[in-house]
Amino acid sequence: xxxxxxxxxxxxxxxxxxxxxxxxxxxxxxxxxxxxxxxxxxxxxxxxxxxxxxxxxxxxxxxxxxxxxxxxxxxxxxxxxxxxxxxxxxxxxxxxxxxxxxxxxxxxxxxxxxxxxxxxxxxxxxxxxxxxxxxxxxxxxxxxxxxxxxxxxxxxxxxxxxxxxxxxxxxxxxxxxxxxxxxxxxxxxxxxxxxxxxxxxxxxxxxxxxxxxxxxxxxxxxxx
Amino acid sequence: xxxxxxxxxxxxxxxxxxxxxxxxxxxxxxxxxxxxxxxxxxxxxxxxxxxxxxxxxxxxxxxxxxxxxxxxxxxxxxxxxxxxxxxxxxxxxxxxxxxxxxxxxxxxxxxxxxxxxxxxxxxxxxxxxxxxxxxxxxxxxxxxxxxxxxxxxxxxxxxxxxxxxxxxxxxxxxxxxxxxxxxxxxxxxxxxxxxxxxxxxxxxxxxxxxxxxxxxxxxxxxxxxxxxxxxxxxxxxxxxxxxxxxxxxxx
Numbered sequence: 001x002x003x004x005x006x007x008x009x010x011x012x013x014x015x016x017x018x019x020x021x022x023x024x025x026x027x028x029x030x031x032x033x034x035x036x037x038x039x040x041x042x043x044x045x046x047x048x049x050x051x052x053x054x055x056x057x058x059x060x061x062x063x064x065x066x067x068x069x070x071x072x073x074x075x076x077x078x079x080x081x082x083x084x085x086x087x088x089x090x091x092x093x094x095x096x097x098x099x100x101x102x103x104x105x106x107x108x109x110x111x112x113x114x115x116x117x118x119x120x121x122x123x124x125x126x127x128x129x130x131x132x133x134x135x136x137x138x139x140x141x142x143x144x145x146x147x148x149x150x151x152x153x154x155x156x157x158x159x160x161x162x163x164x165x166x167x168x169x170x171x172x173x174x175x176x177x178x179x180x181x182x183x184x185x186x187x188x189x190x191x192x193x194x195x196x197x198x199x200x201x202x203x204x205x206x207x208x209x210x211x212x213x214x215x216x217x218x219x220x221x222x223x224x
Numbered sequence: 225x226x227x228x229x230x231x232x233x234x235x236x237x238x239x240x241x242x243x244x245x246x247x248x249x250x251x252x253x254x255x256x257x258x259x260x261x262x263x264x265x266x267x268x269x270x271x272x273x274x275x276x277x278x279x280x281x282x283x284x285x286x287x288x289x290x291x292x293x294x295x296x297x298x299x300x301x302x303x304x305x306x307x308x309x310x311x312x313x314x315x316x317x318x319x320x321x322x323x324x325x326x327x328x329x330x331x332x333x334x335x336x337x338x339x340x341x342x343x344x345x346x347x348x349x350x351x352x353x354x355x356x357x358x359x360x361x362x363x364x365x366x367x368x369x370x371x372x373x374x375x376x377x378x379x380x381x382x383x384x385x386x387x388x389x390x391x392x393x394x395x396x397x398x399x400x401x402x403x404x405x406x407x408x409x410x411x412x413x414x415x416x417x418x419x420x421x422x423x424x425x426x427x428x429x430x431x432x433x434x435x436x437x438x439x440x441x442x443x444x445x446x447x448x449x450x451x452x453x454x455x456x457x458x459x460x461x462x463x464x465x466x467x468x469x470x471x472x473x474x475x
Contacts, residue, residue, distance in 0.1 A: 003346075010343045014329070021331045077329075081371075086327030086386065088293050090344035091316040223295040 007092055011100025012107065018077060019108060025070040029112035033066035034119055041123045048125065055124040056184035060177050063116065064144065067109055068166045071148035074105055075156040084156070084222070094219030098149060102211070105145035113137050132187045132196075136180055139203040143176040143210060150214035153221045172210075179203040242269040242304065244394045244425035245290060250299035251449075252285055259285045260296065261449030267442075269304070269393070272416070272426040274436035274457070277446035278469040283429040284324065286446065287398050290427070291321045304393060317345070320392035322400045326383035330372030334363055334382045337371060338389060345390035357385040361411055377408035384415060395419055397428040401435070413439070433462040445469075 019025050040058045044050065078084040087097050117137070121128050151168040155161040179199040186196035193200075245267040252260040259282040267273050277283045288294040290301060292312045301308045306315035328337045335354065342350040358364055361381045366374060371382055380400065387395065395416070401409055416426055416439060430436040437443060443460045445453035445468045452468045453460070 007344065010340065014332075014340050017336070018329060018331050081330050082323070082325040082327050083329055085293055085323065085325075086341065087344070089291060089316060089319075089321055089327070090341065091313045092344055093313055223293070 004096055007096050008100045008103055011087075011092075011097060012103035015074065015077075015101070015104030016107065019104075022077075024077075025073045025108045026112050028073055029063075029066040029070040029109065030115045032069050033062040033112065033116045036062035036065060037116070037120050037123060046124060051124045051126050052185070052188050055120070055126050055128075056181045056188060058124075059116075059120050059128065059184065060140070060180045062120075063109070063113065063140070064170065064173055064177050065166075066112070066116075067144045067148060068169055070108055070112070071105060071144075071152045071169070072155070072162060072165050074101065074108070074149075075152040076161075079156045084153075088222055094222055095215045097222075098153075098215045098218040101149045101153075102142075102145045102214075105149055106141050109141040109144055110138065113141065126188045128184060128188065130187055132193065133184055136183045136187070136200070136203065139200070139207060140176060140180040143203065143207045144173060146207065146211045146214045147172050147176075150210075150217045150221070153218055157221075176203060176206045179206065243267070243302070244269045244271070245301070245303055245427065247290065247301045248299055250286075250289060250301070251297045252282075252289060252294065253297055258449055260289070260299075263299070263446075263450050265444060265451050265454070267394070267425050267427055269425055270420070270423045271442060272420050272428070272440045273442045273444060274440040275427065275429045275444045275446055276431075276433060276436060276465045276469075277429075281446050281469075282449060283446055284398055287321070287323065287396050287427070287429065291319055291323075291396050292316055317390065318393045319396060320387035320390065320394070321396040321398075322380070322383045322387045323396075323398045326371065326379040326386075328371040328379065328382055328386060331370055333368050333370055334374075334385070335367045337382065338385055341386050342389050347390050353389060354385075357389060360415070361385050362407075376403045377405055380404055381408060381411060384412065388415065388419075392424070394425040394427065397426065399429055399431065401430060401432065433465050437462070437465075 037058060044054060078087070117128055148169050151165055154168065155164040158164050179202040183196040183199045183203070243266055245265065247263060247265045250260045250263040251258070263286065275283050275286065285294065289296050292308055292315065303315040304318050306318070308315055332340070338354045338357065339350065342354065347353050358367055361384060363378070363381055363385060366378050371379055374382065401412055404412060419426055428436070428440070437457045437460055440457045443453065443455055443457050443465065444451050445465055447468050453464065
């Protein structure tokens with residue numbers, strides 16, 4: 001178990017080192033998400049009540065769409081030098097490679113959210129920097145990373161990967177996006193944990209199911 | 225059907241020698257294109273074999289299948305007795321591969337790449353082993369350079385270091401000498417010789433027929449998705465090889 005965790009961390013740390021040098025993934029997520037949020041602030045006349053109504057939807061749509069860019073990039077790095085083959089030649093199970101990539105992508109999406117949330121809060125003038133929303137954000141990041149990593153592995157081997165990933169990722173992520181939007185809406189309306197516990201359970205169930213299903217899918221995708 | 229040449233020993237007759245590779249009935253298609261069609265082959269431990277074949281005949285696919293990178297549609301493979309369908313992770317401990325691309329991270333230095341892959345293989349005394357490979361492959365001055373900044377020759381040397389880091393028993397080389405200058409080619413030849421001298425197996429593909437014959441114990445020619453020739457190198461001439469080349473579209 002300890003050795004497996006060490007391997008997952010070695011894989012994720014490698015992705016962090018590469019990201020530290022290129023800054024491609026986090027920058028792409030942050031810039032795209034902020035652009036979407038900024039466009040909506042200009043497009044909608046933001047009264048306080050309207051901001052509370054549409055804000056959570058705008059926030060999570062922006063994170064989901066921006067996440068696609070980052071996830072695409074995380075596998076493009078592996079495709080460029082055929083390093084995915086290099087990983088597959090190691091005696092590490094495909095599942096551990098998957099979990100390593102998921103951990104790296106989870107960290108990238110989470111770091112991006114650290115920048116996106118305060119800017120969103122300032123522009124929409126609604127408070128999302130709360131413990132509840134941080135928990136929701138972590139659950140959403142994990143789900144996005146799990147689904148996105150598996151589908152990015154599928155997309156990386158096809159010619160039109162930039163189109164393929166959103167077509168696979170966004171429809172599949174609808175339950176998670178709904179759970180995140182509804183939970184965040186409840187929080188900004190002053191609700192307590194009990195008011196959105198069902199949505200949280202949906203997010204947790206989504207994460208568990210797609211973590212397992214994606215890990216299984218990943219190994220078949222890699223060897224085809 | 226496998227072509228026989230006078231003096232050739234049939235596959236698998238030296239049963240006392242461990243089998244490094246045993247592949248039976250391998251089939252692999254991409255869409256409607258059948259690349260491997262019931263291919264059988266064995267490689268004995270300590271043996272260097274070369275696989276020849278026309279462009280597009282499936283040499284690289286065969287190496288990808290043997291190195292666990294691609295799953296065959298049918299057939300079984302074992303590497304040193306490890307069945308790849310059940311024990312691929314253990315089998316990968318025994319194999320090293322240099323395929324067409326170096327499989328190194330361009331934004332990481334050679335040392336960082338070797339350190340990363342060494343950890344993935346859980347190489348014992350990793351810093352010492354990296355230094356050993358650095359000296360052996362003449363990588364010293366380039367170790368702290370990012371691999372995307374290196375020449376093709378140094379990228380290949382670094383790829384060889386990655387492939388050899390965990391002391392594999394069998395080395396797969398897919399046209400490894402392509403694009404190498406003379407010094408780099410000598411380094412590659414030296415590594416192959418040492419690997420053979422240590423009693424380990426080598427499976428290589430090359431388009432340089434004379435060189436392939438000279439550097440191997442046994443020659444395979446792949447044609448029509450099968451091994452069309454399996455013979456000791458000492459009994460094979462370049463004409464025997466090219467005579468079996470066929471247009472893959474005929475397969």
